[in-house]
Amino acid sequence: MSTNEKLILASGSPRRAELLRQAGLPFEVMIPEIDEAPLPDETPAAFVMRTAREKAESISAAGAVILAADTAVVCEGRILGKPNNKKEAKKMLRSLSDRTHEVMTGVCIRFLDRTDCFHIETEVTFRTLSEKEISDYVASGEPMDKAGAYAIQGGAAKMVRRVAGSYSNVVGLPLCEVVEKLEEL
């Protein structure tokens, strides 16, 4: 990618825009609208890459580089997307308590006739969460638009004992790998 090509972030996530700003790349935002549900028997990695691809393909911007991503929390093989309600958010947080899970972000970059998709995994370990802590956190509203019902960059920072791998991947965009891929284009 040369400095002349326009970069479009195909995402409505303010976290992804903030991360891309941190990388110092100029870009514009376009918001994709797709249905994000796993297919029967789809692996988590295949799911996040397919969803990222569908987001990238739903945007038309001739000659621009289009970047899209999808983040899922995977706990004991189960995909946790965004909770639909508070009850579901609590259930997700209970399942993450005192365990290690993976956060997977699928990334898709489209440029001219080329489409590159990949995914990055980060391991996150939560300490034991009390029922009160879970209720208070859900009542704060923060979990509702986040995969796995938590934000590592927000109130969940104090729940995380260990992160192995890319931190920005957990927030929604693996910056190091995205920048490498954009340079390769």
Ligand SMILES: Cc1cn([C@H]2C[C@H](O)[C@@H](COP(=O)(O)OP(=O)(O)OP(=O)(O)O)O2)c(=O)[nH]c1=O
């Ligand atoms: C695990 C985790 C997820 N998240 C967020 C990142 C994503 O915005 C969201 C996962 O939902 P996504 O469906 O990946 O993204 P989105 O719907 O917010 O945005 P778009 O589809 O338009 O690109 O969860 C955090 O902000 N912090 C975290 O610690």
